Amino acid sequence: MKILVQGFGPFGRFQENPSELLVRALAEQAPAGCQLHTEVLQAKAAWVREAIPGLMAQHRPDAWIGVGLAAGRPALSVEAVAVNLGRWETADVANVNGAADPGLADPGAEQPGPMPWPVSPDGPDAYLTTLPAEGILAAWREAGIPGYLSHSAGTYLCNMSFYLAAQAARRLGTQCMVGFVHVPLLPAEVEQPATEPSMSLDVQQAGLRLALDVCAASTPAHGHPPRRTGGTIPTRRTG
Ligand code: PCA
Numbered sequence: 258m259k260i261l262v263q264g265f266g267p268f269g270r271f272q273e274n275p276s277e278l279l280v281r282a283l284a285e286q287a288p289a290g291c292q293l294h295t296e297v298l299q300a301k302a303a304w305v306r307e308a309i310p311g312l313m314a315q316h317r318p319d320a321w322i323g324v325g326l327a328a329g330r331p332a333l334s335v336e337a338v339a340v341n342l343g344r345w346e347t348a349d350v351a352n353v354n355g356a357a358d359p360g361l362a363d364p365g366a367e368q369p370g371p372m373p374w375p376v377s378p379d380g381p382d383a384y385l386t387t388l389p390a391e392g393i394l395a396a397w398r399e400a401g402i403p404g405y406l407s408h409s410a411g412t413y414l415c416n417m418s419f420y421l422a423a424q425a426a427r428r429l430g431t432q433c434m435v436g437f438v439h440v441p442l443l444p445a446e447v448e449q450p451a452t453e454p455s456m457s458l459d460v461q462q463a464g465l466r467l468a469l470d471v472c473a474a475s476t477p478a479h480g481h482p483p484r485r486t487g488g489t490i491p492t493r494r495t496g
Contacts, residue, residue, distance in 0.1 A: 258473045259292045261318040262465075263309075263422075265325050265414065268300030275443050276324040278458060279465050288466055291473045294318065298418070302343070305418050313425035313433070320434040320472040321422050322388065324465065325415035327439035328446075331454035332403035333464045335390045336410040336437040339419035340383045341375045344412040376420045384423035388436030388468075389475040396467040402460060410437055434475070438468060 262283055264276035280295045287293035294316050298308055313321065327334065390406060397404035410416040419437040426433040440461045447453040 258290070258320065258476075259294070259316065259318045260320045260322065260469055260472060261294045261296065261312065261316050262322045262324060262469070263296045263298060263312070263418065264323075265298055265300045265418075268326075268414070271326055271328065271442075271446065273443070273446065274300070274326050275440050275446075275458060275461055276326055279324055279440065279462055282458075282462055283465065283469075288469050288473065291469060293469075300414055302414060302417065305414055306421065309418055309421040310425040310428075313422060313431075314429060317429070317431055318433055319476070320388065321426065321436070322465075322468060322472065323415065323418050323422060323437040325418070325437070325439055326442065327411070327415070328442050329454065330407075330439060330441045332405055332441065332456070333397065333461065334405055334407035334439045335388065335393050335468070336386060336407050336415075336419060336439060337390065338383050338385050338408065339410055339416055339423055339437070340412070341377055341380050341420060342412050343374050343376045343417050345414075376417050377424060380420070380424055384420060384427070384435070386436035387423070387434045389434070389471055390436065392471040392475060393438075393468045396471050397464055400463065400467060402464045402467070403456070404464060407439060410439065415439065434472060438465065440465075 262280055264280035265274050266277055267274050277297045280297050283293065284295040296312060298305055394404060394406060410419055415437060423435045426435050441454055441456040443458055444450065444455040447455045
């Protein structure tokens with residue numbers, strides 16, 4: 258199984274992005290049974306937008322796992338969905354804010370304008386994860402690693418990268434499983450250690466490796482087939 262794991266470099270006040278450390282550690286010691294390719298992207302909207310479709314086309318992985326930092330989260334989280342919305346106030350590392358991202362709907366605006374700002378103006382509203390999310394959660398539970406299913410990857414670069422990766426896979430017609438894992442701050446990064454959540458790099462690493470193992474043991478053909486159509490979120494039927 259060919260797996261591409263993509264992390265991010267520093268952004269905002271986070272001079273060390275745990276996702277970068279995790280991806281670099283994985284690259285040094287690839288999990289058995291998988292052909293691994295790793296990438297660390299600059300936390301810059303234009304860069305993300307340009308890099309992701311090219312990486313998907315070049316590597317055509319069987320699974321794409323994006324990893325990013327979500328400060329304030331208490332545990333690892335598998336993202337359930339990428340939404341077609343980009344909106345943020347924080348300048349990215351190129352000092353380009355969302356309003357100035359040429360790929361977003363309102364390129365000339367100085368300040369965020371009215372919603373929506375699609376990641377992809379002609380794309381579906383959302384892509385659901387096609388990673389074996391339940392299997393990953395079960396593996397974390399069994400190993401005693403705190404982790405949960407998150408229903409929002411935010412509206413910043415992580416959501417954008419997840420959306421663009423899912424879209425690239427769909428457009429190429431590949432069976433690639435695409436998803437995203439957010440990780441908490443490292444203990445050294447929190448400003449209020451008594452009250453702010455964090456997780457050690459070792460535990461994060463163990464969790465990410467387990468996620469890869471679950472993906473490597475899963476194929477799109479069994480267990481978790483990729484959806485053919487994007488943009489719909491299943492609703493519960495009653496009766
Ligand atoms: N986290 C940010 C972008 C890069 C990262 O690691 C996010 O959650 O969107």
